[in-house]
Every structure is written in C-alpha cells, then in structure tokens.
Amino acid sequence: MRPSAAGQALRYALLNLMALAVLLPFAGIVLAALHPSGSRVDGVSVPDRWSWENFGLAWEEGGFGDLMLSSLIVSGGVVPLTVLLATMAGFALSVLGVWGGRVLSLGFVLGLTVPVELLVIALYYNLREVGLTDAYLGVVLAEVALFLPFGVYWMQSHFAGVPRELVESARMDGARDGTVLWRVLLPVSRPAVTTLTVLVFMWSWNQFLLVLVMLQDPSMRTAPTGLGLFVGRYGTDVPLLAAASLIVIAPIVVVYVVFQRSFVEGITRGAVKG
Amino acid sequence: MGDPAVTGARSPGGGRSGPRRNGGGSGRNGGRGWLFLLPAVAVYLAFTVYPAVSTLQFSFLEWDGVAPPAWAGLDNFVRVAAEPMLGRAVLNALVLIVFFTVLPILLGLLMTALLAGGVRRGTAFYRVVFFLPQVLPLVVVGTTWRWMYSDDGMVNQALGAAGLDHLGRAWLGDERFALAALGVVGTWLMSGLCMMLFMSGAQRVDPALHEAAAIDGAGPARRFLSVVLPGLRKEIGIAGVITTIAALASFDLVFVTTNGGPAGATNVPGLLVYRLAFNEGDIGAAGALAVVLTVLVVVFVGGIRLLVREDA
Numbered sequence: 386m387r388p389s390a391a392g393q394a395l396r397y398a399l400l401n402l403m404a405l406a407v408l409l410p411f412a413g414i415v416l417a418a419l420h421p422s423g424s425r426v427d428g429v430s431v432p433d434r435w436s437w438e439n440f441g442l443a444w445e446e447g448g449f450g451d452l453m454l455s456s457l458i459v460s461g462g463v464v465p466l467t468v469l470l471a472t473m474a475g476f477a478l479s480v481l482g483v484w485g486g487r488v489l490s491l492g493f494v495l496g497l498t499v500p501v502e503l504l505v506i507a508l509y510y511n512l513r514e515v516g517l518t519d520a521y522l523g524v525v526l527a528e529v530a531l532f533l534p535f536g537v538y539w540m541q542s543h544f545a546g547v548p549r550e551l552v553e554s555a556r557m558d559g560a561r562d563g564t565v566l567w568r569v570l571l572p573v574s575r576p577a578v579t580t581l582t583v584l585v586f587m588w589s590w591n592q593f594l595l596v597l598v599m600l601q602d603p604s605m606r607t608a609p610t611g612l613g614l615f616v617g618r619y620g621t622d623v624p625l626l627a628a629a630s631l632i633v634i635a636p637i638v639v640v641y642v643v644f645q646r647s648f649v650e651g652i653t654r655g656a657v658k659g
Numbered sequence: 660m661g662d663p664a665v666t667g668a669r670s671p672g673g674g675r676s677g678p679r680r681n682g683g684g685s686g687r688n689g690g691r692g693w694l695f696l697l698p699a700v701a702v703y704l705a706f707t708v709y710p711a712v713s714t715l716q717f718s719f720l721e722w723d724g725v726a727p728p729a730w731a732g733l734d735n736f737v738r739v740a741a742e743p744m745l746g747r748a749v750l751n752a753l754v755l756i757v758f759f760t761v762l763p764i765l766l767g768l769l770m771t772a773l774l775a776g777g778v779r780r781g782t783a784f785y786r787v788v789f790f791l792p793q794v795l796p797l798v799v800v801g802t803t804w805r806w807m808y809s810d811d812g813m814v815n816q817a818l819g820a821a822g823l824d825h826l827g828r829a830w831l832g833d834e835r836f837a838l839a840a841l842g843v844v845g846t847w848l849m850s851g852l853c854m855m856l857f858m859s860g861a862q863r864v865d866p867a868l869h870e871a872a873a874i875d876g877a878g879p880a881r882r883f884l885s886v887v888l889p890g891l892r893k894e895i896g897i898a899g900v901i902t903t904i905a906a907l908a909s910f911d912l913v914f915v916t917t918n919g920g921p922a923g924a925t926n927v928p929g930l931l932v933y934r935l936a937f938n939e940g941d942i943g944a945a946g947a948l949a950v951v952l953t954v955l956v957v958v959f960v961g962g963i964r965l966l967v968r969e970d971a
Binding site for chain 2: 413
C-alpha cells in the first residue's frame with residue numbers, strides 16, 4: 386500500500402497542526418519574555434523592541450542565583466545516588482538472585498503507584514523530629530526513595546536482558562560479584578544507565594511538592610519552587626514571569642535536546658516493557 | 660511512568676530469568692546479594708514505606724502537629740465523605756481524568772489512525788516536539804497557561820481572531836469554566852505522549868495483516884478498528900495508567916494556576932492535603948484525604964490493568 390501524494394500532504398498538515406498546538410505556548414512565552422518588563426502582552430505578539438534585560442532582571446528579583454545553586458545541589462545528590470543504588474539493587478535482583486527477591490521486586494514496583502501526597506505529610510513531621518527538614522540531605526534521600534522503584538525496575542529488566550554467557554565466563558575467570566558488576570556488566574550497560582540518569586535528573590529538577598514541603602527556608606528553595614512563589618509576587622508582570630520560566634526550563638531543555646533518544650526510550654520503553 | 664501490578668517486571672524474557680537466577684552457581688549468592696540490595700532497600704523503607712505507614716496512622720488521629728495527638732478513629736474519613744469541600748475535591752479529580760486520560764487517548768488513537776504507515780520523514784523532529792510537554796516542570800506549564808487564559812491571553816486572542824470576542828473571559832477566574840480550562844492543559848500535556856505510544860505500537864502490527872484485511876475488502880476505518888486497535892491494547896493500558904495517576908494526584912499545575920479557586924471550583928485532593936497539613940494544622944484530615952487519594956489511584960490503576968489484560 387503506497388500512500389497517495391495527496392494523502393501524504395494531508396497527513397503532514399495534520400502532524401504540523403498538532404506540533405503547532407504543542408509549540409505555540411512556548412513561542413508565546415519566548416516572545417513575551419522579550420517585551421519590556423511590566424508591559425501588557427496581548428497573546429502572541431512580537432515586541433516593538435527586543436528587551437533582553439528581562440532575564441537579568443528576573444534573575445536578580447527572583448534570586449535565581451541561589452535557586453539554581455540549590456537545584457544543582459539537590460540534583461547533584463539525587464542523580465548519582467539513585468543510579469548507584471538502583472544499579473546495585475537491579476544487579477542483585479536479576480543476576481545474583483537473593484532470598485525474597487521476588488517479593489522485593491514487587492515491593493519496589495508497588496512504589497510506582499504511591500502518590501507523593503501520601504508521603505509528604507509524614508516525611509515532614511517525622512523528619513522535623515530528627516532535623517532533616519530544611520536540610521538538603523532530607524530532600525535528597527526522600528527523592529532517591531521516590532525514584533528508586535522505577536530505577537530498580539529499569540536496571541533489573543536491563544540486566545535480565547544481558548546474555549548470561551557474559552556473566553558466566555567472568556565467573557569462570559574467578560571474578561567476584563563486584564567485578565562482575567563494575568568490570569563486566571556496566572561497560573555494556575551504558576545506554577540503560579544514561580537513560581536512567583537523564584530521567585532521574587528530569588524528575589529531580591522538576592520535583593515540586595516534596596521540595597515545597599521539605600525546604601521551607603527561602604534561601605534553600607529550588608528553581609521550580611522558587612518560580613512557584615515568584616508567580617505569586619510578580620503574577621501581573623508577564624514579561625518578567627516569562628523570562629523566569631525560561632530560566633527554570635533552560636537546563637532541562639538543553640539536556641532533553643542532547644539526550645532526546647534516551648528520554649523517549651525511557652518514557653516509552655520504561656512503561657511498555659512491563 | 661510505571662507499570663505496576665505487573666510482576667512480569669523482570670522481562671524481557673521473564674521466563675528465562677527463573678532458571679538463570681538459580682543456575683550458573685549464582686544461587687549460592689542468596690545471602691551475598693543482599694549486600695548490593697541493602698542500601699536501596701534501606702532508603703526505600705525509611706523514606707517511602709515508613710512515611711506511607713506513618714501517614715496512614717496520622718489519618719486516625721486528631722493532631723495539629725504541635726499538641727499531643729488524640730485518637731480520632733474513623734472521624735477523619737467520615738469528614739472526607741461528608742464535608743462538601745473535601746468531597747468536591749475528589750470529584751474534581753475524577754473530572755480531570757476525562758481531560759487527562761480519556762480525551763488524550765481518543766485523540767492519540769485518531770491521530771494514529773490517520774497517520775499510521777504514512778509518516779516516514781521528520782519523525783525525529785515530531786518525536787522531540789510531542790514529548791516536550793512531558794519533560795517540562797509543571798510549574799512552568801502552569802505559569803504559561805495561566806497567562807494564556809488571562810484576559811489578554813492567547814486563548815481570548817484566538818477567539819477574537821475567529822470573531823468570537825463575546826466568548827472571551829478570564830477563563831481561570833470563571834467558576835463554570837476554571838476546572839475544564841485546567842483539564843484542557845492536561846489534554847495538551849498528555850495527547851502527544853499517548854499519540855507517540857500508540858504510533859510506536861502500531862508499527863509492530865504485521866503489514867501482512869493489513870494487506871489481508873484490505874484484500875478482504877476492509878476499508879481504512881475497518882482495518883484500523885479490527886487490525887490495529889486490538890494490537891494497541893497494551894499501549895492504551897499504559898497510557899491510561901500514566902495519565903490517570905497524573906490526573907488524580909495533580910498538585911503543581913493547580914497550585915500555580917488557580918490554587919483551588921475560584922470558590923473551590925478547582926480544588927483537588929493534592930492541594931487540600933497540602934493546605935490541611937501545612938497551613939491549617941489539620942494533619943488527621945490531610946492524612947485521611949491522602950489515604951483516600953492513594954486508594955483511588957490503586958483502584959483505577961488496577962481497574963485499567965484488568966480491562967486491558969490480554970486474556971480478558
């Protein structure tokens with residue numbers, strides 16, 4: 386069945402229409418960010434002159450220097466820790482095999498359905514007792530726990546797909562568990578680890594409710610939570626808000642464009658595999 | 660993002676993993692393997708399992724977070740059912756499912772039906788675009804749409820361009836439209852994801868089946884319904900699970916757009932859990948609402964899985 390030329394044109398017109406629907410809001414805020422601060426922005430409109438100063442202004446007013454640093458500290462802790470723990474656990478569950486492994490796998494998988502709302506209340510009131518609220522360590526560990534169900538599941542199913550001959554021949558050479566993981570399996574697992582890394586970075590960068598609750602000290606807030614409160618203060622200054630929004634999404638958009646294959650694979654395959 | 664309730668999590672080749680685990684002498688490692696598992700299990704227990712159980716306990720207490728808590732039995736759950744504000748929030752979340760789940764799945768299927776097999780060039784570009792909403796923080800999505808829905812926003816601008824000025828309004832400020840307006844943001848968020856999931860699923864369908872159906876005289880619509888659609892069962896289930904969780908447990912989006920207003924028209928459970936627990940010091944009610952929300956999520960996810968089961 387060879388699609389006709391007219392049918393083809395119609396298909397692409399439809400696709401482009403949908404792509405436009407996705408992109409229009411972004412075109413809108415990019416243009417809005419270039420309007421003079423405080424001015425009225427009527428929908429999608431091209432500014433009379435390009436006002437680049439909004440980005441500097443939003444950065445200063447919103448204290449984005451501190452916010453971005455905070456975000457980097459949290460993500461910098463969450464990403465390596467989640468990937469490391471998930472890799473080790475996935476290795477143990479699918480290659481080593483442990484007593485109670487089946488029950489544990491199920492326990493982790495169940496975590497995929499737990500909404501953050503169920504956790505934040507107790508996380509806050511329990512961790513307050515031990516001084517882990519308003520502390521990066523508390524947020525980092527809470528986020529690691531939040532992302533582990535997916536991480537363990539992802540690494541476990543990845544390792545299960547690696548040819549067992551690879552592990553067995555290393556065993557014959559007398560390799561111990563650690564060597565099998567770090568020297569034999571990890572070198573062939575780069576795509577899976579990369580995908581997990583970018584996904585966890587995205588979730589950590591975007592995490593809102595958990596951070597809002599756990600880091601109430603304004604100087605410790607992350608970029609998205611800072612933006613959430615910035616909206617409250619500057620809700621009417623559209624150009625400034627648009628610039629602040631673009632600052633917050635800049636890192637994630639860059640990572641997305643560079644690693645788009647990993648993202649798409651993670652989001653679709655991660656779900657479909659089950 | 661996940662695929663719970665499926666113990667086949669050890670796929671691919673779940674069938675082979677059993678023998679492998681016990682074979683090759685690795686079965687002896689039953690104890691040593693725990694060294695590798697321990698850190699993950701410890702963090703998971705301390706920061707997910709324990710808080711979840713703890714919140715469940717809170718839901719049976721009357722507690723303001725400061726004074727000693729008092730036992731409240733099922734009072735908090737009765738309040739969730741009886742207090743109009745709390746019940747309304749749960750209803751709102753159910754309404755959001757229509758916009759976050761039902762519409763995107765229908766739209767995704769329609770697009771797949773219209774496009775399947777015909778799109779070969781530029782797929783990388785479209786993929787990047789259609790997944791973009793999945794990647795952005797919801798706070799930014801909310802900030803953007805808040806402005807689009809405002810008096811001088813893009814939505815009214817578009818209506819004006821279509822000669823429908825009289826329909827223009829501040830959408831999120833109108834009690835009748837605010838929830839639907841939020842829902843549309845969900846449709847915008849999720850449609851690309853559904854479409855991409857279905858398109859990749861449709862590619863798996865054997866072209867020979869298509870041709871056989873065509874030879875039998877089936878038109879394009881018929882072919883889609885009887886050849887492609889049955890093959891998408893799994894993808895539809897996954898899209899349903901992901902989007903339903905996003906609808907029921909929504910927080911970020913509502914927090915930055917309407918914060919529940921006007922007059923509670925867009926309150927959702929997540930928002931009230933936050934407000935009750937951290938602004939109003941009503942931790943018992945917050946806990947009960949969080950538990951109800953979790954039960955809803957589990958029931959919906961379980962129901963969807965049951966519906967799309969291969970052998971159903």
